[in-house]
Amino acid sequence: MYTLTKGVIILRKLILFSFLALVASLVFSPAALASSVEGKKVIIDPGHGGDDPGTTQCIGYDESQANLDIALILADLVETNGGLPIMTRITNDVTLSNEVRYTLANENKGDALVSIHLNGSLDHTKNGTLGLYAKIKKDKAFTEIIHNSLVESLTGIPNLGITNFMSGVTLKSEMPATMQEAVYLSNTEECGMLRDGDGSRQTQIAQAIFDGLEDWFSMTPVSFPKGRK
Ligand SMILES: [Zn+2]
DSSP states (O other): OHHHHHHHHHHHHHHHHHHHHHHHHHHHSGGGSOOTTTTOEEEEEEOOBTTBOOOOOSTTOOHHHHHHHHHHHHHHHHHHTTOEEEESOSSSSOOOOHHHHHHHHHHTTOSEEEEEEEEOOSOTTOOOEEEEESSHHHHHHHHHHHHHHHHHHSTTSOEEEEEEOOOHHHHHOSSOEEEEEEEETTSHHHHHHHHHSOSHHHHHHHHHHHHHHHHHHHHSOSOOOSSOO
């Protein structure tokens, strides 16, 4: 009897301990902390695709494929954190016009749009991170925040700032939109990391964009003026 009772007490203690451990894990684990991206529709646009490879200066790894690889990781991050990622393409064999991309963004009423690109140059020593915005009122601050997050993450990569660029995708999308040329894919070192690496460079870029989205959604006012500009 005695040992049985003792066993029951130990069992009860174990159950109580397990319950407390579960509660603690729910309260303190990062996944349980609400992300500002939760509930947000994020349009993710991997640049180029199909007949349009983008820069081909990293032999065997076209920009269109690299953009897609980064975009898929970003989509995962958005989804894991309770957001709704909407991709303009999920394969590398489709050729999409700008109109198809912004129409999809507008019809889905995205909260933000990120167009993912990598830069290219015939000078394979050139590198840098650059943010592009089209609509001054809606896109500039958003572009700056995403760009700053990339600058912070990509240590040692020259900061090329943000600049006004009238891309059809970002200009005609109705939500805050940005185009990010995260690094130069044509840069010998970047090409090596992105093409021959284990995917950690792609993950780093995707994570930096995601962190920027969290910064943006945690500070942005809920409503924006109607219209494109
Ligand atoms: Zn591009």
